[in-house]
Amino acid sequence: MKKLKVADINVLIKYGYPTLIKQAEAYLSDFDKENIRISIPDEELVRLQAENPHLSIDDVEYIFTGAAFYESIINFNGFLLHSSGVCVNGWAYLFSADSGTGKSTHTGLWQKYLGEDAAKIINDDKPAIRIVDGKNYVYGTPWSGKTDQNLNIRMPLGAIVFLERSKENFIQPISAQDAIPKLFQQTLRPRDPAQMNKLLDVLDKVLSETPLYRLGCDMSKEAVDLSFNTIRRDK
Amino acid sequence: MKIKEGFLLRTVAGSNIVVPIGAGSIDFSGVITLNEVGAFLWKLLEEPTNKEAMLEKLTAEYDVDTETASKDIDAFLAKLREANLLDD
Known part of the structure; x- marks a missing residue:
């Protein structure tokens, strides 16, 4: 799990593919307690990719972690x-x-x-x-x-x-x-x-x-x- | 008759809007904006009612003659039926 501060929200998040690694670099942070936890299991990434065959697994991780973040941000006004x-x-x-x-x-x-x-x-x-x-x-x-x-x-x-x-x-x-x-x-x-x-x-x-x-x-x-x-x- | 389940009427930035929630969002993906009278009638229809009761309440609330109010209610109900938002 990695720690990002995004929109002044502490995000504890699992990722490992190149697009998000690169995109998230400027947001790496440190904190004791997270506000949001985003963890899409590997088998879920595989399943989502099978459902969306036009996407790579790298795309799937990037898109669905983003969707999880934006669903959660409603709890932070x-x-x-x-x-x-x-x-x-x-x-x-x-x-x-x-x-x-x-x-x-x-x-x-x-x-x-x-x-x-x-x-x-x-x-x-x-x-x-x-x-x-x-x-x-x-x-x-x-x-x-x-x-x-x-x-x-x-x-x-x-x-x-x-x-x-x-x-x-x-x-x-x-x-x-x-x-x-x-x-x-x-x-x-x-x-x-x-x-x-x-x-x-x-x-x-x-x-x-x-x-x-x-x-x-x-x-x-x-x-x-x-x-x-x-x-x-x-x- | 009554508004179908799955809709939320709220005032947002001075506008009356209706958004689908839960089951409502499966059939209907838009947003409905209502004027003041529309919002008044929508609220009446959140509980089971009939046209007579609506007419009585509308003419009591607003300075409007019975004939005009009746036409307004008919037009509103027709729009709701057209959008499949009403349980008769």
Whole structure:
């Protein structure tokens, strides 16, 4: 078993395949008592791989340990948002959409046009959001989808943006009522009523306090100018 | 009639939303958003009731004439039946 600190949570975890070894390296830590224990037995990994033959056993370990972590984070006032998160000047902005829409492309364009020193990817696919001491934070985690782009840091949550492809660039604020169905498409939905209630408690606070937007964009610099200048919190 | 088992009505960031839980999440994977009257009617339907009782409670709670309230209830029930959310 290894010890990781992820999103300020002590995670005691069993793993041994290359992807997670590499991804988890920046999160290695030490503590006396764990908050979460993640241990998928070897025979379970084999069974899961047989069920998902397009995945390697390395993929299976990476994906299912991540799923276990994000199921547990609900007990720590947190949730997963399937999104690409970019940090600029002390704020994190999350761009959420179905896979293949272009959320990583958009945050990659932020890096291209604002500079890689100014715009850093906190997690390219699965950032964690947690309420800590009454504040809403985005955390990097070892689980960042197909890319290794994640940072072991936390940043105040600046905005959540639901992204879609469009030939015309546009951005508009949306209500929590409009955001909630979109958000539920991009998080893990607990079936257990008590867990669902906890998730809704967290969403109640986070969505009340966070600017929410809908962005339609292409791959131009104009798209970056529009989204950055509209949602930035560092002015 | 009554709302099927497996749904949770909550206020989140000022919006009334219904999410499936437990058995409800097998058949229904969406999220329902309700306006104020919709949430009021949904709560009535969490216990077995009938249209007459709903009409009485709706007109007592809101400043609405019986005819309009009756149409509103019919429309709401039709939507619930369409989504297969109602046990008759």
